[in-house]
Amino acid sequence: MKTRRITACAFALPLLAGAAHAQQTADADTRSAALLASNCANCHGTVGVVGQGAMPNLAGQQKIYIIEQMRAFRDGKRPATIMHQLAKGYTDQQIELIAEFFSRQKSTR
Amino acid sequence: MITRKITRRAALKTISAAAVASSVSACATMGQKSVGRVVVVGAGYGGATAAKYLRRWSDGAVEVTLVDPNEAFISCPISNLVLGGSKTLADITVSYAGLDKYGVKRVRDTVSAIDVDKKQVRLASGGTLPYDRLVVSPGVEFMYDRLQGWSAAGEASVLHAWKAGPQTVALRRQLTDMKNGGVVVMSIPLAPYRCPPGPYERACQISWYLKQSKPKSKLIVLDANPDYVSKKPLFSRVFGEDYKGIVEYRVSAPVNEIDIKSGTLVTEIGDRVRGDVVNYIPPQRAANVARDAGLITANNRWCDVNWTTMESIKVPNVHVLGDSTLSAPAMPKSGHMANQHGKAAAAAIVELLNGRTVVPPTMANTCYSFVDDRNAVHVGSVHRWVPEKKMLEPVAGAGGISSQDRASWALEGAYAQSWATTIWADMLG
Numbered sequence: 001m002k003t004r005r006i007t008a009c010a011f012a013l014p015l016l017a018g019a020a021h022a023q024q025t026a027d028a029d030t031r032s033a034a035l036l037a038s039n040c041a042n043c044h045g046t047v048g049v050v051g052q053g054a055m056p057n058l059a060g061q062q063k064i065y066i067i068e069q070m071r072a073f074r075d076g077k078r079p080a081t082i083m084h085q086l087a088k089g090y091t092d093q094q095i096e097l098i099a100e101f102f103s104r105q106k107s108t109r
Numbered sequence: 110m111i112t113r114k115i116t117r118r119a120a121l122k123t124i125s126a127a128a129v130a131s132s133v134s135a136c137a138t139m140g141q142k143s144v145g146r147v148v149v150v151g152a153g154y155g156g157a158t159a160a161k162y163l164r165r166w167s168d169g170a171v172e173v174t175l176v177d178p179n180e181a182f183i184s185c186p187i188s189n190l191v192l193g194g195s196k197t198l199a200d201i202t203v204s205y206a207g208l209d210k211y212g213v214k215r216v217r218d219t220v221s222a223i224d225v226d227k228k229q230v231r232l233a234s235g236g237t238l239p240y241d242r243l244v245v246s247p248g249v250e251f252m253y254d255r256l257q258g259w260s261a262a263g264e265a266s267v268l269h270a271w272k273a274g275p276q277t278v279a280l281r282r283q284l285t286d287m288k289n290g291g292v293v294v295m296s297i298p299l300a301p302y303r304c305p306p307g308p309y310e311r312a313c314q315i316s317w318y319l320k321q322s323k324p325k326s327k328l329i330v331l332d333a334n335p336d337y338v339s340k341k342p343l344f345s346r347v348f349g350e351d352y353k354g355i356v357e358y359r360v361s362a363p364v365n366e367i368d369i370k371s372g373t374l375v376t377e378i379g380d381r382v383r384g385d386v387v388n389y390i391p392p393q394r395a396a397n398v399a400r401d402a403g404l405i406t407a408n409n410r411w412c413d414v415n416w417t418t419m420e421s422i423k424v425p426n427v428h429v430l431g432d433s434t435l436s437a438p439a440m441p442k443s444g445h446m447a448n449q450h451g452k453a454a455a456a457a458i459v460e461l462l463n464g465r466t467v468v469p470p471t472m473a474n475t476c477y478s479f480v481d482d483r484n485a486v487h488v489g490s491v492h493r494w495v496p497e498k499k500m501l502e503p504v505a506g507a508g509g510i511s512s513q514d515r516a517s518w519a520l521e522g523a524y525a526q527s528w529a530t531t532i533w534a535d536m537l538g
Contacts, residue, residue, distance in 0.1 A: 032468045034166065035456040039473045039491075042448055042532045043524075046165075051534065053527025054520075081511065081521050082489050086473060089491020089507035094471065 029097075036094055037101035047105040060107030066099035144170045145241035145462040148230050150220050150398060152177035152205060154444035155246035155430030158451030158536040164211040167459045174214045174238055176230065181205060182537060185304065186444045186477075187529050188273035192281050193314030194322075195482035201273060201529075207537045223402040225424050242458050244419075245404060245412075246430035246447065247396035248272070249303050256391070257366040257375075267369060267387045271303065283386045284318060290325040294374055294384030296364040297332040298392040301411075303432045303442045306339035306488060308332075308390060310478035313344070315388075316352035317481045328356045329382055331374060333363035339441075340478065340510050343486045351480065364389065395433035404429055411435035416501040417469040417494065418457035419450055428454045437501040440492055446474050448536060469494035472501060474508075477525035484518035485525035486511040 037048075040058060044050060048059030058066065072078035073087035090098070147163055149156045152175050160175040182203045190196035205215055219233040223243065230238040251269060253259045270280040284293065293315055297308040312330050319326040337344055348356050366375035373383045394400075394410035404421050406413040412429040414421055416437055419428040431447035440446060453470035460467045472492045477485045490508035492501040511521060 028465070028468075031166070031456065031460075035452060035468065035470055038162070038452040039449070039471060041452075041535045042445055042473075043475065043528050045531055046535050046538075050527065050531055053531050054523040055527045055531065081517050081524065082475065082487055085507060085509040086475070086489050086491060087507075089473065089493065089504040090471070 033097040033101045037098050040098065040102075048102040049105070049107070057107060058102040059105035061099075061102060063096075063099045063103040066102055067095055070095045070099070141169055143172050145458075146172045146239060147174070147242050147244060147458060148238045148240040149173060149175045149244040149246065150177075150223070150230065151246040151248060151396075151431075152179065152182065152215075153246060153248055153431065153447065154532075154536060155447035155451045156244060157182065157205070157208065158448045159244050159246065159428075159430060159455050160213045160451075161208055161211050161536060162452050162455035163458060164213055166455055167462075169212055171459060171462060172214070173212070174216055175205075175208065176216045176218055176220055176232070176238070177205075178217060178219045180217065182533070183273045183277075184444070184529065184533065185271075185273045185307075187479075188270070188277050189307065189311045189314045190479055190482070191273075191277050192270070192284065192311060193318050193479075193482060194281070194285075195479075198274075198278055203533045203537050205537060207534075220398050223398065223427075225402055225427060228426065241426070241462065243427045244430060244451075244454055244458075245399055245402065245427060245433070246451070247398045247433055249393035249432045249442075250396045250400075251391040252394055253391055255365065256389075258369065259367055260369065263367065263369040266372070267367065267389050269390055270388065271307075271390050271393075280386075280388060284315065285322075287323065287326065287385050289323040291323065291385035292326065292383070293319070293328045293386045293388065294372075294382050295328065295330055295388040296362075296374055296390060297330065297334065297338070298390055299333040299363065300338045301436055301442060302390070302393050304476070305441045305443075306344075306476055306478045309337060309339065309344040310480070311388075312356055312358070313347055313352065313478070313480045316348075316356045319355050320352065324355075326355070328352075329384070330356060330358045331362040331364055331376060331382060332358065332360050335361050339476075340486060340488050342513065343480075343511055344478075346513070347480045393432070395429075399429060399433050402427065404433075407435040416453075416499075417467055418461070419454035420457070428458065430454055437492060439490060439503040440472075440501065441474060441476060441488075441490075443474060443476050445476060445532065446472065448532060449473065451536070469496075470501075475528065477521065477528055479522065479525060480518065483522045484515070485522040486518055487521060487525075 043055050044058045070087050073083040149160045160173050163171045163173045184201040187201045221233045222231040268276045268280045270276040362376045364374045372387045395412050404412040412433050413435040421427045430450040432442040449472040457467045475489045477487050479485045488510045491504045493504050495502045
């Protein structure tokens with residue numbers, strides 16, 4: 001039994017290193033991005049999936065789309081109730097990290 | 110041909126996802142090498158979030174035990190709507206069972222003491238829990254000691270309802286039992302206190318209920334502060350337009366005496382205000398478990414922390430979250446903020462236990478307040494690490510409050526509902 005489990009772990013390691021589980025790999029930038037993106041999780045879900053709520057899902061959105069929307073909020077080009085205010089709190093680099101994180105999440109649970 | 114390729118790719122995806130899922134659980138069950146033990150005291154917005162994210166971000170390598178006496182989580186945010194009558198306690202109650210799938214070990218108990226030298230937590234039931242790092246997220250303790258005339262006898266009739274639970278239901282019952290034409294008195298303590306916009310939201314909820322069901326009644330708000338603590342342009346408009354003739358708002362009216370028997374609050378300048386229902390919200394400080402562990406460092410009330418790690422400035426290896434902290438500049442004591450504290454602490458602890466460098470966090474806040482049963486307004490902010498000041502500070506120009514466009518308040522009401530269920534899932538789901 002023990003042998004079988006160890007085999008399973010060894011088998012999984014190369015897979016875990018794949019893009020789908022990038023946030024779980026031991027990479028400092030990825031960990032920083034996960035912490036940063038967790039700013040959004042309160043309203044948009046832990047991995048960007050809201051479920052039944054009114055806020056939009058972020059998981060699986062194209063990276064370029066998230067970046068463009070955040071810039072549009074920040075620059076006042078896209079009206080909003082709150083995002084035009086919060087988007088001003090993040091640098092271009094931070095927005096890119098956040099967009100990268102959510103673009104890699106699965107869009108359904 | 111294309112179809113076949115896609116099918117094959119999809120099949121491979123499914124196989125690899127299944128392999129990853131099974132291997133993760135197999136690794137967890139065979140006891141992947143632990144990098145350390147963390148005990149979390151308090152399963153509110155801060156503690157429950159820290160527990161979940163410690164397990165997620167360490168891939169199960171940090172052992173997490175979460176201690177809390179409550180059977181289920183009851184949310185303070187949204188609890189004012191129970192007073193207004195548009196929500197029930199069941200609507201704001203969430204099971205802790207969702208944390209089990211992350212491998213959080215839940216202990217339903219009260220912490221009797223924290224031994225910071227031996228690095229262990231003692232439980233009321235008699236057990237002890239050793240830790241490498243401790244997270245303390247205990248909420249607030251009420252300070253009745255400066256209220257003349259107060260005694261434990263008052264607890265039965267003069268409610269705070271500032272911790273959601275039995276008192277929320279009891280205050281709702283006092284309101285429904287009150288006669289049409291009765292007077293409700295509530296008092297707001299000097300800032301800082303838990304949930305800056307909360308008292309004004311409560312005033313709206315009580316007024317909304319009175320307007321619907323007991324229109325001859327009145328709400329008198331005695332605010333110890335010189336002005337609205339939060340969202341002034343919004344709350345002052347709602348008080349004046351929606352609840353004109355019902356709510357009477359008085360500033361600079363700190364209450365320092367009570368006559369429990371007659372239900373009378375006495376302000377600093379000697380005004381005596383009697384209510385059929387008296388909702389006294391006491392001043393607050395960090396909870397006793399934090400005080401007894403020596404974590405309080407500011408004004409005998411709050412726990413100062415290093416904002417990169419949430420670690421106490423005084424007691425090593427102990428991280429303090431939520432309302433108990435000495436707030437960073439312009440940072441509210443809110444559930445949303447405590448959730449952010451929990452993530453910052455979780456990330457820092459994972460780095461520290463792995464001997465790596467901690468990256469300073471950025472944090473965001475959003476507080477929605479319902480002005481009736483369906484319309485809500487917000488205040489938001491973003492807080493960024495300023496290295497030269499070694500402090501989290503609000504980003505200038507970011508954040509703000511709702512517009513005065515009432516049409517958007519209905520949309521924000523839907524967002525506020527969504528906020529609640531999503532943040533509960535973020536911490537417990």
